[in-house]
Amino acid sequence: MNKKSRLFSIRTFFRRLFHRRIVILGAVIVLIFIIGAIFATVIAPYNPYKIDVLHSLRGASREHLFGTDENGRDVFSRVLFGARTSLLIGLIAVLFAAIAGILLGLISGYFGGWVDIIISRIMDAILAIPNVLLALSLGLVMGNSIPSLMFILGISTVPNYARIMRGQVMGIRNSDYVLAESVMGAGTFRILLSHLLPNCFAPMIVLITQNIGNTILSEATLSFVGLGVNPPTASWGGMVNDGYIYLISNPVYSLAPGVCIMLLVFGFNVLGDGLRDVLDPKLRGTLK
C-alpha cells in the first residue's frame, strides 16, 4: 500500500508536469544537453583542444558539423565540451547557493529576532553589489579558475533562496502542526529538519531549476567579457566571444554556442515554470 500510493503520486506528478506540451519540450532540451555533456568524450568526433591551423575557420561541412574555429578546432566537439562546463558550473554553483541560502533562510525564519536581522542585512548587502562588480573583485582575489567562478556565481544568488525560504518558514512557523511538535516536546533540530524543511522545499525546487538557467547565462556572460572560464577550456560564452568577429565570414562558429545557450536556458526556465505550476501550494490544493 505504501509503495503503491507513493508510486501513484509520482506518476500523477509527472502527468501534471507534462500536461503542457512546452514543458515536455523544455525537459527534452535539458535532457539532450545533459546526455551530450555526460557522453561528450564518446560523441565528440574530434579532440576539442587539438589545434589544426591548416583547417582553421572552415564552414559547416560533413567532417566538421559546425565548422572549425580560428585554431582549427572542431566547433561541434567544443560545443559538447562547453555543455559540460556550463552544466557543471551551473549545477554546482546553484547547489552551493541553494544549500547555503536554504539553511540561512531556515535559521533566520525560524529563530527571528537578532539572528534574522543579521542574516537579512548580510543578504541585503550581497544583493546591493552588482553581479559583474562582485565577479570582478572576487575574480581578482581568487583568480578566475572554475571553482572560484562557481563560488562567484553561487554567492550572488544565495539571497534569493534565503529570502524565499525565510518567507516560507515564517508562514508555517506558527502553524498548528509545528505547534503540535512543541507540545509533543520535539527539539528545535527535529522541528527544523523534519517538518519545516520538507514543507518549504517545493518552491525551492522551482527556484533551483529556474536559477540553473540564469546561472548558465551569467557564466556565459562572464566568459564572454573574459571574466569567466579561461581558455583553452571550452565554454559557450568564451566561444561566442571568440567567434563573433568572424560572424560574417563564418557565422556558425559563434551562432552554434549562442543558440545552445539560448536553448538550454530556455529549457531550464520552461521546466522551472512547469514545476512551479505543479508544486505551487495554492494550485496543489485545488487539484488535490
Next chain:
Amino acid sequence: MSDTLLDIKDLSIEYHTEFEKVYAVNGLSLKLNYGETLGLVGETGAGKTTTALGIIRLLPDGIGIVTKGSIQLDGTDMVHESEEKVRKLRGKTVSMIFQDPMTSLNPIKTVGDQIQEVLRAHDRSMSKAELSRQVDEMMEMVGIPSYRKTEYPHEFSGGMKQRIVIAMALVCEPKLILADEPTTALDVTIQAQMLGLIRNLQKKLNTAMILITHDLGVVANTCEKVAVMYAGEIVENGFAEQIFCQEKLHPYTRGLFNAIPKLDVETSRLEAIEGMVPDPTQRIEGCRFANRCRFATPACSQEPPYVEVENGHFIKCHLFSGENRSGKTIPETVSGSLTREKSVVSEKEVS
C-alpha cells in the same frame, strides 16, 4: 402571474477539473414562492453552496457546469439566459451573502461607497443626493449609524462587517437572497443579533430567502420551509413544523437531529451517523445514504421515490413508499445501543 419565484427542475451540476469530475448536485428540484424563507440544510460537500451559485450563475467559469435541468427565477431562465441579462438580475432580483464578510468587501473602499456602487450599477440615473439618502437609510436599517459610511471595512468588527454585507445585498431590494452560512463565522451572541436582523429585514422587505446552513437551530429560528441535502440531492423537503416535530423524517434528517448535543435535554451519549459522505467523484446507483443508513434494505439499491408523506412534506426514501407511506414502521431511535466497541469497529465496516 403565479406566486412561484424560483423553480428548479432536475438540476445537475458537475465540476470538471483537469483530472476528475465531481458530481456536486444530482437531479435537484426545488420550488420557492415570493416572500418565502427556505433553510437549505446539509453537511460539507452536500452541494448547498453549489446550488446557490448555480441559481445566481456564479459557478467558476469552465469548471462548474450545469449538465442537466433548468432554473427559472422570476421568469428568467438562469441556465441559458445571456450573461449580460443575468448580470443585471444580480443584486436587483437575486443577491448573495457569503460566509466570510471579507470576501465580499473591498478593503480599499469606504463601506458607503461600496453600498452606493451596488445601487449605481442598477440605476445610473440616480442623483447623488438620492444615492446618499438610500445608503444612509440602508445602513440605519442594518443597525449601523450612517455617519460611519466614510470608514473602511477594517475599521469594523466581524459582526459589523457582516451587517454591511447584508446592507449591500439588500440595498436594491432583491426578490431573492441567497444567504450562504451568513452567521457561521460569527460568535453566538453576534449570530443571534444577525439572525434577528435578517428575519426582521426579510419580513419588512418581503424578500424570499434561501438560508444555507448546517445548523438546524439556525433554521428553526428563521425559516418557514426546510430542505435537507445529502450528497447533491434533496432527501427531505417540507414546512418547518413538519420537520421539527420530528414525527416522520428521512433517516438522514433523523440522524442529524440525534447527532447534535442538545442544550435543553440531557444526553449521555450522542448518536453519531457512522461512516462518511460518499465520494462525490463517483456516481452512485440508488439511495446515496444507504451505506450509512440503519434501516437500509436491499431495495435501497434502487433509486428511492419522492414520497409526499403529508401535505407539502416530501421524503426521498424507500421506507415511505407503498403501504409504508405513513412511516409508522420506522423505529423512533435506536438509543443506547452504541457501545465503545461499536464506535471503533464501525470505521472498518463502513465503506
Next chain:
Amino acid sequence: MAENNILLEAKNLKKYFKIPRGNVHAVDGINFRLETGRTLGVVGESGCGKTTLGRVLLHLYNATDGQIIYRGNDITHYTPKQMKSIRREMQMIFQDPSASLDPRKSVQDTIGEPLKIYKSFSDKASYEKRVLEIMNMVGLAERYVSSFPHELDGGRRQRIGIGRAIATNPRFIVCDEPVSALDVSVQAQVLNLLMDLQDSQNLTYMFITHDLSVVKHISHDILVMYLGQCIEYASKKELFQNPLHPYTVGLLDAVPIPTLTGKKLGSETIMKGELTSPVDPIPGCRFAARCPYATDACKGEDIPLKEVSPGHFVSCTRY
C-alpha cells in the same frame, strides 16, 4: 474534594501580550482546580482568551503572572528541559485537523512522531505495532496507515490528531475546539470517541469551545470566560440550571435551539454590542458596557469571583 486527586491547578494565572498600543490582557487572573478524570469546559466567544489559557497551561507561552501547579509541583517557571519530563503527560488536540497535521507525513509518521521523540521503541516492529494499536483505539482502520492527511476527510484527520495526542499515554489533554471544524454527524463521532478515551485511559480534559451545547455534553465543570477573566465557574448541572452572570445568561439565550417551540432569537432579550478591546482594559467589570444591569458599582475596580453557593462562583456585583 480530596487534595491529592487534583491534577492541575491554576492560581491567578495571567498572560499579557505586548503590542505597540499596550498590553493585550489575553488571560487575566484565572483560577481553577481540575481533578483527575474530569473535564473542565472553557466557554467564551472568540477573543476571550480561552485558547491562550490552554497554551499557557501547556507552557507554549510563558505565564506573565500566577502559578500553574501540576500534580503538586509548581511548573510555572520550569525550563524547557524540565518541561520535557512532563511534556508527554500533557497533550493537545487542535481545532483544525488539516492545519495541525504535517501534510507531508503519513498517518503512521504522525501518530508515531511522539513515540520517536521519546524513543519509546527501539525496534521497528513493536513501534509499528504500537501505532496500529493507537489507530485501533481512535477508530482508524489499519488500511490508512500510510495515507496522507489530504487523502482523508475531516473526521478521520481529527482521529489522527487524537491518536497523536494519546500516543504517549498522557494524563491531561487540552482540547482546543476539537469539533468546531467538523460536520455534526462527524462531530458526534469524535465527541463519543473523546468520552470513551476518557473512560478507558482515565484522561483529564480541558475542553475549549464556543459551542455551549457541546460543552454541556462533554464537561463536568464549566468556566465561562469573558475578555481574559473567569466570570462564572460551576459544575455543569449548576451552571445550566442556574446561570447567574448576565453574560452567561445572554450566551445561553443566544444559542439557536432546533425546535420551533423555543423562543425566537433576535428579540429584545438579546445581548447588544460586541466584545470591547482587550488592550489595557480599564478596571471594573469588563462586561459592563454590554450588561443590561450595569450600575456605577460595576466600574472602578475588578469584581472578584464570589462563591454564591457551594462550588458556584460568579463575578458580578448583583450577587
